[in-house]
Amino acid sequence: MxxxxxxxxxxxxxxxxxxxxxxxxxxxxxxxxxxxxxxxxxxxxxxxxxxxxxxxHMGQVVISGANPATSIEKLVPGDIQSLKAGEMRYSFLTNEAGGILDDLIITQRGNDLFVVVNAGCKDQDIALFKEKLAGEAEVIVLDxxxxxxxxxxxxxxxxxxxxxxxxxxxxxxxxxxxxxxxxxxxxxxxxxxxxxxxxxxxxxxxxxxxxxxxxxxxxxxxxxxxxxxxxxxAGLCLYGYDLNENTTPVSAGLLWAISKRRREEGGFPGEKVILEEIANKPKMKRVGILPEGRAPAREHTEIADMDGNIVGEVTSGGFAPTLQAPVAMGYVPLELSKPDTPLQLMVRGKARAAKVVKMPFVEQRYYRG
Amino acid sequence: MSIKYTKDHEWVTVEDDIATVGVSVYAQEQLGDVVFVEVPEVGRTLDKGDELAVVESVKAASEVYAPIGGEVLEVNNDLEDNPSQVNEDAQGSGWFAKVKISDASELDDLMDEAAYKEYTEGLA
Structure with a gap:
């Protein structure tokens, strides 16, 4: 501090x-x-x-310049150049190891980009924008x-x-x-x-x-x-829990946010690791987990296979009020990531039965027009 | 005998040498909606201050400690299907366990109703 x-x-x-x-x-x-x-x-x-x-508490940032969409693509693997004015996209800042520094929403406003970043990462993100985009874009924080x-x-x-x-x-x-x-x-x-x-x-x-x-x-x-x-x-990731510097977009199941053009062209931090994982599959995968019974499995709860080997960890878990049942998400080896795969959750030293399920747990209801 | 409380907001009532244990009304207000209670195993012997139960709300898990030592004789299995009894009737049907008291003198340093009321008012 x-x-x-x-x-x-x-x-x-x-x-x-x-x-x-x-x-x-x-x-x-x-x-x-x-x-x-x-x-x-x-x-x-x-x-x-x-x-x-x-x-x-979240950071609101405007990035302006000759071509801020091209500029910011040096920091994120998302397709920002194809956004038309008034369109927005979920993306993430990556590091050289292919890990995620933060997830963010980027809006193309025509003359500039409006970017919303996580509260806990905003100082670091703003410093990164200023350093990496120096000379080509201006970074304005909307305090x-x-x-x-x-x-x-x-x-x-x-x-x-x-x-x-x-x-x-x-x-x-x-x-x-x-x-x-x-x-x-x-x-x-x-x-x-x-x-x-x-x-x-x-x-x-x-x-x-x-x-x-x-x-x-x-x-x-x-x-x-x-x-x-x-x-x-809704199956949405929380940075610092489900995503961090050691989780890649591929293992986090966020490949949908990396377009074909970006995969072909590269040009983002960690591209080597990320493109390799896209080609050869990641070792670990983020999955939805449905515990049996009512006991919630919180973050850092160990996940075991049916032989009792610890194979992964819950990254977010709690009680789902809509379902009146516990739900969780976490990382498991790719071979255990298929829906209905049985797992065990080590809650306070006791193995509790669970299984892999598709996310979202509750259907998303977005307005598509 | 009347009800006694710990600083961690457990309550205990005693009949003969058997103590009934739960969490206070104040505690359940702080916990919010209780969604799961992990009660101890019957037959386990607990020392005063040992973890007796875990109460889970939507947001977090909280430990409940034994206000008095002894052998767990009975647990409230109704909480499995109706954990919200802890919210609705914390000091009644929301009880956690009945314990055979090993040392009744451990009750002496617990607070009575008036002292606990004063204690919780000081926490606001």
């Missing part, structure tokens, strides 16, 4: 307190892990209605904006009250729109598996806009606890 040992607050901190949020430190910020309703109710509310999340997500089957109808144009935006697109008169960057995206939006708002108007959104009877504030259980059910 250096000078930043003091935790930071988002523009919505006072609102969290007003709403009864239970505040915990997360990635250097004081954030609400839950509100009085609790994680279970918040989770189910999001799946049935609409939830409002403060994700202002003056909050970021909120509204997620759930009723998110679109709620937000459309404030601007009907949001209703027809397809999944993974971007628009600059006024929401209740506030100039916002709106994307149809999220981290719950539900339809919904992420909205970048000027800090000084964030509280009033959130209060307006929360006034809708369908909308409840949702903390980081339910954000985690929602993304786990």
């Amino acid at each position: 250096n000078e930043s040992s003091q935790t930071k607050r988002t523009a919505l901190y006072d609102l969290h307190l007003e709403l009864g949020g239970k505040i915990v430190p997360f990635a250097g910020y004081d954030m609400p892990v839950q509100y009085p309703d609790g994680i279970m109710k918040e989770h189910l509310h999001t799946r049935e209605n609409a939830g409002l999340f403060d994700v202002s 003056d904006r909050a970021l909120v997500a509204i997620q759930g089957p009723k998110a679109a109808s709620v937000l459309a009250r404030y601007n009907p144009d949001v209703a027809t935006m397809p999944f993974m697109t971007y628009r600059e729109l006024e929401i209740a008169g506030v100039p916002c960057f709106v994307t149809r995206s999220g981290y719950t598996g539900e339809d919904g939006y992420e909205i970048s708002i000027p800090n000084d108007q964030a509280v009033s806009l959130c209060k307006q959104l929360l006034a809708g009877s369908e909308v409840a504030p949702i903390g980081l606890g339910a954000r985690d259980s929602l993304r786990l059910e």
Whole structure:
């Protein structure tokens, strides 16, 4: 810890307190892990209605220059050049060993790129952008904006009250729109598996806009606890758990985010390792795991084969409120990665039966237009 | 005999030489929705302070310690199908285990209702 040992607050901190949020430190910020309703109710509310999340701790960055899409492709294996204005894509920063430094969302805005990175990685990511893109692109950190997500089957109808144009935006697109008169960057995206939006708002108007959104009877504030259980059910990775510097995109099952052109052309960090793994298959694979019974298997739970040999580790695990059952994801050897493969989870020294299952655990419901 | 509490928010009631053990109402509020309880094996002998059970909420696992030493005589198997009893009736149907007390003097340093109330108010 250096000078930043003091935790930071988002523009919505006072609102969290007003709403009864239970505040915990997360990635250097004081954030609400839950509100009085609790994680279970918040989770189910999001799946049935609409939830409002403060994700202002994440980094919002603009990269501009002569051709920022070409520039950033030096750092990510995703196809950014093919994005048209208003389109966005999930990608990741890789290292020379083919490991993942962070996962991120890159939006092509026409004149520049709008990039959202994880809170815990943002200082390192911004430093990397500045160093590697020096001389060809400018990196601007948008510290003056909050970021909120509204997620759930009723998110679109709620937000459309404030601007009907949001209703027809397809999944993974971007628009600059006024929401209740506030100039916002709106994307149809999220981290719950539900339809919904992420909205970048000027800090000084964030509280009033959130209060307006929360006034809708369908909308409840949702903390980081339910954000985690929602993304786990949706089979989405959490950086630092399911992805890290030692996991490759291939073993993580993120090959879909590396296009044919990028595989042919290369030109990203770790290309040798990643292309070799694409050709010859990775040793380990990230899979969904369904434990038998009700005992959750948390991260770092050892995974054993049916002979009792420890073969891998759970990277995310918990209780899935939608399924009322535990779920997990973790890495196992490729030969044990097929659905229905039986495994054992070593929970507190006891072997508990489990099996490999396809993800997502709960069907994603994105709006494709 | 009346109820007694530990600083870790376990409760214990005693009838003859048998203690019934669970977690307090305050504890279940802090834990949130309980989704699984791992109760001890019947027949196991625990020392005071040993891990007695594990309570899992959506978010995390929390250990529950034996407020008193002794042999586990009976466990609440209903919690397997209905772990939410810990939330709904922490100090009643949400009990964890019955223990045959080995040393009743271990009860002496536990808090009574009034002392525990004062203790939890100081934690806010």
